[in-house]
Amino acid sequence: xxxxxxxxxxxxxxxxxxxxxxxxxxxxxxxxxxxxxxxxxxxxxxxxxxxxxxxxxxxxxxxxxxxxxxxxxxxxxxxxxxxxxxxxxxxxxxxxxxxxxxxxxxxxxxxxxx
Amino acid sequence: xxxxxxxxxxxxxxxxxxxxxxxxxxxxxxxxxxxxxxxxxxxxxxxxxxxxxxxxxxxxxxxxxxxxxxxxxxxxxxxxxxxxxxxxxxxxxxxxxxxxxxxxxxxxxx
Numbered sequence: 672x673x674x675x676x677x678x679x680x681x682x683x684x685x686x687x688x689x690x691x692x693x694x695x696x697x698x699x700x701x702x703x704x705x706x707x708x709x710x711x712x713x714x715x716x717x718x719x720x721x722x723x724x725x726x727x728x729x730x731x732x733x734x735x736x737x738x739x740x741x742x743x744x745x746x747x748x749x750x751x752x753x754x755x756x757x758x759x760x761x762x763x764x765x766x767x768x769x770x771x772x773x774x775x776x777x778x779x780x781x782x783x784x785x
Numbered sequence: 786x787x788x789x790x791x792x793x794x795x796x797x798x799x800x801x802x803x804x805x806x807x808x809x810x811x812x813x814x815x816x817x818x819x820x821x822x823x824x825x826x827x828x829x830x831x832x833x834x835x836x837x838x839x840x841x842x843x844x845x846x847x848x849x850x851x852x853x854x855x856x857x858x859x860x861x862x863x864x865x866x867x868x869x870x871x872x873x874x875x876x877x878x879x880x881x882x883x884x885x886x887x888x889x890x891x892x893x894x895x
Contacts, residue, residue, distance in 0.1 A: 675828075704883065714829070714874065714885040726881045761828050763883075770817040770878040771836070776828030 674698050677762045677777035684752055685785055691748045692780045694762030700775075702726075702768050703745040705737060706761040708779070714761070720745055721768055752784045787812050787879050791886035799894055804862040806889045808875030814853045815877040820860050823872045823888065832873075833860075865893045 677694040684690050696703065705717040719727035723739040734750045745762060759779045766772040792807040808818070816837050821829035835842045835851045835858065842849045846869075848861040862869050872888040 706885075711887075712872065713887050716882050716884055719881055719883075721881075729882070763828070765883065768878070768881050770815055771834060773819060773831035773834060774821075774829075774876075774883055776830070779826070779828050 674775050675762055675764055675777040677760075677780055679780060680778060681781050681783075683783045683785065686752055686754060688752050689748070689750045690752060690782070691746055692760055692762075692782075693744070693746045694777060695744050696762075696764040696775070697743065698764055698766075698775060700764040700766050701742060702765045702772075703739065703742075704763045704765075704774065705745065705747050706763060706776075708759045708761060710758070718745075718747075719768070726768070749782075752782075754784050757782055757784045787877075787884065789875060789877065789884060789886040791875060791889050793889045794887070795890045795892070797892045797894065798865055800865060800867060802865055804865050804869070804891050804893070806860040806873055806875075806891070808858040808860065808886055810856050810877060813879050814856060815879060817878065818849075818851055818858045819876040819883075820847075820849055820858075821874045821876060821885070823874060829874055829885075862891070865891075867893045867895050869893050 675696045718737045736748045739745045762777040763774045765774045788811040790809045820832045823829040846863045850859045872890045874888045876885045
């Protein structure tokens with residue numbers, strides 16, 4: 672049983688399109704995240720959610736809109752896709768926001784904008 | 786703002802040797818510091834967590850140290866094996882964010 676699962680694994684789309692990535696965790700965690708990993712492999716946090724509430728928006732463009740219908744799900748919708756959005760997007764979860772809690776990551780979604 | 790620096794982008798070592806990776810941070814000293822492993826095409830996987838009042842933590846062939854005076858953590862892989870080849874990331878939490886260093890890619894030659 673996969674702890675953190677995200678779909679799709681690969682996404683190829685044209686500039687200007689709107690797309691969504693779904694994420695679900697079955698660990699009973701309170702906190703979920705979205706990260707972007709660019710071509711240089713740097714893992715940059717985008718959003719933190721705790722109990723469905725947005726905690727951190729790390730200066731992400733408004734075209735990115737996360738939605739958390741419940742604690743187990745955190746979906747990412749991207750409007751008007753740009754070439755620079757091409758990256759691998761990771762969803763993750765942790766028990767809570769405490770520093771002593773580890774994060775569990777999904778397998779990633781490789782987004783390619785052409 | 787807090788900055789996390791992992792000194793080496795890449796480390797190539799011979800099988801059986803010890804790999805030592807460095808993670809430095811600026812400003813705020815976290816209560817915990819974490820280390821993750823990432824394989825190509827996969828998400829990071831948690832390895833070890835060390836608390837500020839712990840000088841050293843071990844798990845099998847892995848050892849982590851935490852020096853809050855130097856604002857530094859060292860990550861050691863002893864008796865390295867080709868299967869240890871991966872990117873290793875340090876992470877710490879502040880301002881409700883779990884932030885990562887850029888990672889060090891370790892390649893262990895047989």
